[in-house]
Amino acid sequence: MKKYLSTSRLNLATSSLDWVMGMTIKQSLSLKDAVALTDVTKLTVPEKPIETLYIHIPFCHTLCRFCSFHKIKFNEGVAKAYFKALRQEIRMVIAQGYRFNRVYIGGGTTTILEDELIKTIEMIKSITTVREVSCESDPIYFKEGNPHLLKGLVDRMSIGVQSFDDKILKASGRFEKFGSGLQQAEYVSRAIEVIPTVNLDMMYGFKMQTPETVASDLAQTIRLSPDQITTYPLTVGIGQNRKKAGCLAGSPEELWPQFLAVKEAMAERYIMEFPWTFSRNFGQPVENKYVLDGEDCFGVGSGAFGRFGEQFRISSFDIPDYISRIESGQTGTCYTKPLEAKALLQHHLMMMMGHGTLDNQQFKAHTGKTLWQAFPLEMSYLISAGALTKKGNNYQTTVGGQFIALKMFSGFLAGMDYLREQARDLPLTMAVDESAENKSDESAIFTG
Ligand SMILES: C[S@@+](CC[C@H](N)C(=O)[O-])C[C@H]1O[C@@H](n2cnc3c(N)ncnc32)[C@H](O)[C@@H]1O
Ligand code: SF4
Incomplete structure (x- = not known):
């Protein structure tokens, strides 16, 4: 060292x-200066294609203890209504003149309703010329679903494994639904056979991890030979999620030796694109869905973010509110915020x-x-x-x-x-519209 x-x-x-x-x-990243958007048609549509259309699917079979992404426990009725609204929003956005180079479908668990996902991607492909579609999924889909149906539709799949260590899977609430580490390795190997590019998400920084267990987790990951491996440091956040994720996290000083173990484990067969992403294919850039990466991104679906230059856009985090917005002819984007x-x-x-x-x-x-x-x-x-x-x-x-x-x-x-946490507490804009005539001083900060 x-x-x-x-x-x-x-x-x-x-x-x-x-x-x-x-x-x-x-x-x-405070949302105190967020501005409610009452008329989406007032936003300027860029002439050039936007790099990424980000689509959010906020449903999961199980809610992992470390995760603060926007999601709820799966409910088939709600999810079906949601996918229908989502397709309507995408059609609306395309009709407004937006164009995209690629699509990133993130979650949550995008494969949770396979037929709805397929219908959505087919619809996008029929009205756009996007060159690439990426999805995120959990490992159990590759046991219970029909991934061969995604052939020709999904170019890249990012699968959350996190760890093959059953102790970590149990502590984070994943073991019961997704199975043991050994079982998950088998499901993931099926994915690798079917999907052109597979990324596996792994995590470290859990309190029961040591540099040795991190190395053995990664040795098992590398044996599966995925195209890409993302190694996330367990992030505790600075808001409410701190308590739940904080119980699972090791002390900050343990991260450095674990990071060195990650580097060493990867060195032989993978190249480091960033200290958190590794790729088996030389020169192939690793995809990353985070919207502040420099590329412009348009978000659709409940809980999606988007960014154009210095403007940040937020879609409704309330799923029923999101569906009623779309049904009444609005898009899901309901707030904007200037970025410094x-x-x-x-x-x-x-x-x-x-x-x-x-x-x-x-x-x-x-x-x-x-x-x-x-x-x-x-x-x-x-x-x-x-x-x-x-x-x-x-x-x-x-x-x-x-x-x-x-x-x-x-x-x-x-x-x-932190943005997600604040976005969940923003007043619903459907309600803002209804009471637009007699806004209180307090709501004025949220209106343009
Ligand atoms: C939004 S999840 C989607 C993947 C899929 N739902 C699954 O878990 O199998 C994407 C990835 O974010 C990472 N992640 C979630 N919560 C995190 C946290 N608190 N700190 C670091 N990474 C996290 C996990 O590696 C996860 O696979
Ligand atoms: S890690 Fe994946 S499966 Fe777990 S709650 Fe987050 S999005 Fe859902």
Whole structure:
């Protein structure tokens, strides 16, 4: 470990980073300045295609203890009505003139109603020219469902395994529904036979994990030979989810040796795209659904987020409200929020750090500023923490720096968590419309 950075120096650097990130998230991702959207047709439709159409499916067979994504326990009637509304929203968005390069269907569990998912993808393919469709699923679908029916429809499937260790599966509430680690390995291998590109989501940072168990989890994952592996650090969030996920999390100092174990386990057969994504295919970019990644994204469905430049869009988190919005001819997007340019730049910094090089010239061409002009404090911190080394005009991320990028990524997940938590509490906009005549002062902050 000494050859990278002293552990105490790294712990000091990352604990101050955790604190700063918590403050920054609360400040820059507060929804206090969210504006209710009463007429979606007033939004400008971009001339160029938007990179990603993100579709959210908020249903799961089981609600895992660590997860704060927007989802409810599966109910067939509600889910059917939901998929119907979703297709209507997609048709509406296309009719408004939006165009997309690719589709990412996330959840929740997108395969929860296979026939509805198929109908939705077929409908999208019949009215758009999207070049790629990605979905997320749980492992049990590949035992109970008919994944061969997705042939030609789904190009990439991301499957949540998290761990093959039954203790972790039990503690997180997944064992009962998805089976043991061994059974899940078998289900996942069926997926790998049928779907062109498969990503497996694994997690670490659970309190019963050690660098050795993380390594053995990943050895089992690598034996299955998926195209991509995402290794998520268990993120506790900064809001209500903190309690549930917090009970499962190990201490922050345990993450560094586990991160080194991840790197070592992956080194031989996978390349690190980012410190949290690994790919078996050289040069093939790994997909990532998070909307602040730099690419514009349009979100449909309950609980979806979207981003265009510095505008952030939020769809109703209330499923009945979402369905009635669509049935009454509105889209699901009900609030917008301006994003600070600084928050977007910080996200860019995280992605550059994760990627390994901070290229001054490229950064200036993109933002009009040098790295030091954009990040005077951050650059001083990263250099003094031993996270960056200078190479000509540019900087390269050290292994300690990769770990700091991973912590920044975890901060980003916590930020998304914080946004979701606040979005759940936003007043329903159908109600705002009805009472538009006599709005109180309080609701005025949510209206344009
Ligand atoms: C929204 S889930 C969808 C996958 C699918 N429903 C499943 O769990 O099998 C996507 C991934 O997010 C990751 N995830 C969920 N909660 C997390 C947390 N608190 N910290 C880090 N990663 C998390 C998990 O790895 C999960 O597979
Ligand atoms: S991890 Fe997946 S299955 Fe578990 S609650 Fe979250 S979205 Fe649902």
